[in-house]
Amino acid sequence: MKNIGFIGTGIMGKSMVENLMKAGYCVSIFTRTKEKAEDIINKGAIWKESVAECVKDADAVITIVGFPKDVEEVYFGEKGILANAKKGSYIIDMTTNSPKLAEKIYQEGTKKGLHVLDAPVTGGDIGAKNGTLTIMVGGEEEDFKVCYEIFQAMGENIVYEGNAGSGQHTKMANQIVIAGTLTAVCEAMVYAKNVGLDVKQMMDTIKTGVAGSKQLEVVAPRILDNNFEPGFFIKHFIKDMGLAKEEAVERGIHLEVLEKVLDMYQTLEEDGKGELGTQAIIQYYK
Amino acid sequence: MKNIGFIGTGIMGKSMVENLMKAGYCVSIFTRTKEKAEDIINKGAIWKESVAECVKDADAVITIVGFPKDVEEVYFGEKGILANAKKGSYIIDMTTNSPKLAEKIYQEGTKKGLHVLDAPVTGGDIGAKNGTLTIMVGGEEEDFKVCYEIFQAMGENIVYEGNAGSGQHTKMANQIVIAGTLTAVCEAMVYAKNVGLDVKQMMDTIKTGVAGSKQLEVVAPRILDNNFEPGFFIKHFIKDMGLAKEEAVERGIHLEVLEKVLDMYQTLEEDGKGELGTQAIIQYYK
Numbered sequence: 125m126k127n128i129g130f131i132g133t134g135i136m137g138k139s140m141v142e143n144l145m146k147a148g149y150c151v152s153i154f155t156r157t158k159e160k161a162e163d164i165i166n167k168g169a170i171w172k173e174s175v176a177e178c179v180k181d182a183d184a185v186i187t188i189v190g191f192p193k194d195v196e197e198v199y200f201g202e203k204g205i206l207a208n209a210k211k212g213s214y215i216i217d218m219t220t221n222s223p224k225l226a227e228k229i230y231q232e233g234t235k236k237g238l239h240v241l242d243a244p245v246t247g248g249d250i251g252a253k254n255g256t257l258t259i260m261v262g263g264e265e266e267d268f269k270v271c272y273e274i275f276q277a278m279g280e281n282i283v284y285e286g287n288a289g290s291g292q293h294t295k296m297a298n299q300i301v302i303a304g305t306l307t308a309v310c311e312a313m314v315y316a317k318n319v320g321l322d323v324k325q326m327m328d329t330i331k332t333g334v335a336g337s338k339q340l341e342v343v344a345p346r347i348l349d350n351n352f353e354p355g356f357f358i359k360h361f362i363k364d365m366g367l368a369k370e371e372a373v374e375r376g377i378h379l380e381v382l383e384k385v386l387d388m389y390q391t392l393e394e395d396g397k398g399e400l401g402t403q404a405i406i407q408y409y410k
Numbered sequence: 411m412k413n414i415g416f417i418g419t420g421i422m423g424k425s426m427v428e429n430l431m432k433a434g435y436c437v438s439i440f441t442r443t444k445e446k447a448e449d450i451i452n453k454g455a456i457w458k459e460s461v462a463e464c465v466k467d468a469d470a471v472i473t474i475v476g477f478p479k480d481v482e483e484v485y486f487g488e489k490g491i492l493a494n495a496k497k498g499s500y501i502i503d504m505t506t507n508s509p510k511l512a513e514k515i516y517q518e519g520t521k522k523g524l525h526v527l528d529a530p531v532t533g534g535d536i537g538a539k540n541g542t543l544t545i546m547v548g549g550e551e552e553d554f555k556v557c558y559e560i561f562q563a564m565g566e567n568i569v570y571e572g573n574a575g576s577g578q579h580t581k582m583a584n585q586i587v588i589a590g591t592l593t594a595v596c597e598a599m600v601y602a603k604n605v606g607l608d609v610k611q612m613m614d615t616i617k618t619g620v621a622g623s624k625q626l627e628v629v630a631p632r633i634l635d636n637n638f639e640p641g642f643f644i645k646h647f648i649k650d651m652g653l654a655k656e657e658a659v660e661r662g663i664h665l666e667v668l669e670k671v672l673d674m675y676q677t678l679e680e681d682g683k684g685e686l687g688t689q690a691i692i693q694y695y696k
Binding site for chain 2: 334
């Protein structure tokens with residue numbers, strides 16, 4: 125496989141396109157606002173005027189867009205992927221997306237002779253940039269094997285999780301963990317500040333022990349620097365947590381910590397903070 | 411310093427006594443139930459019949475008992491530490507204890523010419539056994555320096571946090587982090603099982619990414635093995651979270667995730683599960 129059609133060049137997508145080009149792939153791109161893609165166009169990505177144009181000659185199509193409604197649009201519209209992709213090509217949705225929608229794309233795509241995988245990622249902006257993403261893949265195992273080299277250009281920990289939707293379900297589990305972990309770290313920081321501890325020293329002390337986590341090591345220091353820039357947008361995290369909650373509730377389960385954290389983030393979004401990074405949850409306590 | 415009086419030889423205390431003896435200290439011990447200490451008595455710890463006997467000749471006294479009321483008792487009773495310790499000796503409470511009580515011991519102890527430190531630990535049963543505990547110390551910095559060698563026998567990450575009570579406050583922050591992190595990991599496991607993922611594979615996939623934590627790596631596998639033995643008792647965790655909540659609420663702060671997790675654990679304790687390990691929080695979802 126040589127030609128990749130890539131749709132959605134946001135924070136994550138741009139770095140992924142760069143890494144695909146470094147690995148030798150020809151990458152055509154489409155995203156909603158061309159201006160925002162100019163840096164990677166200058167680096168060699170080929171601009172296409174529509175989704176249809178972007179996918180029609182591609183051996184593999186990769187999408188990483190914002191919300192399930194965006195996924196619906198790029199896949200199922202008249203000018204969308206399923207109507208325009210080359211028969212036999214590989215279609216990989218790397219958006220964190222509804223597991224149900226992943227299954228629907230798989231079913232409809234399969235009918236049209238396409239090989240469909242759901243392959244959401246984790247590792248954030250830094251992982252995308254360094255090509256060290258974790259990629260969680262659902263679909264047919266054969267298709268996973270064919271696309272393994274493509275995944276290797278973008279990630280390091282690449283795992284076949286099972287049937288269509290299993291990549292998304294694994295990502296949901298990942299987001300459930302992050303929801304509680306990050307908020308817990310923030311609560312400890314709020315506590316430490318209010319009781320008069322040196323917050324950074326507290327973090328340095330506990331991070332090597334059983335309280336240690338990547339959120340504490342990587343995300344929390346941004347809070348100390350008053351850096352609320354989005355490595356990962358609150359609005360996207362709310363979408364993910366909402367999907368996870370919905371899947372759980374349908375099965376009669378209440379993930380109470382997840383639901384609490386989701387409520388807290390929704391409060392922040394109502395306060396106009398949806399465009400901040402997830403670490404801004406600390407502002408909930410102010 | 412050579413002679414240590416050690417009070418409280420539970421899961422943690424026993425391993426700490428062993429490590430002190432390995433480092434060359436003479437350790438006298440007292441604990442509520444002598445039978446439970448017989449293994450370390452056989453290894454060379456000297457049994458004393460009372461707190462007073464245990465501390466009267468000690469250069470340094472270490473306590474690690476269950477609850478603040480136990481701390482009150484061993485410190486402030488007529489036969490307690492403050493009334494019987496040798497003038498000029500070092501008094502180190504390693505129980506996870508109320509910061510307020512730590513300050514009180516410091517104040518009363520100082521009046522009697524004792525050097526008082528609060529020095530709670532983290533690292534669990536494994537850290538205690540391997541001598542790799544994190545030790546968070548509050549009190550006078552001079553006293554911390556004098557006791558550094560003693561701490562080195564039991565731990566690796568040994569940090570002076572500030573005034574009396576600061577060790578306890580740092581430990582509170584640590585427990586706040588663990589509360590949310592462990593529960594989040596459990597919720598992801600519950601989710602994964604219910605949507606039909608391979609739970610262990612999900613954990614292996616996400617643990618190297620931004621969802622990674624010590625709780626996920628070290629504690630969660632016990633759940634997969636259906637091992638609910640106490641590395642750390644639920645009843646003690648409830649005590650710690652209660653202390654943290656109280657300190658926060660006094661300062662007008664609601665740590666909502668902490669409060670939610672505390673409620674969940676209290677439900678388990680009401681169901682008679684206070685003697686299980688903290689990982690048994692997964693049973694809340696059954």
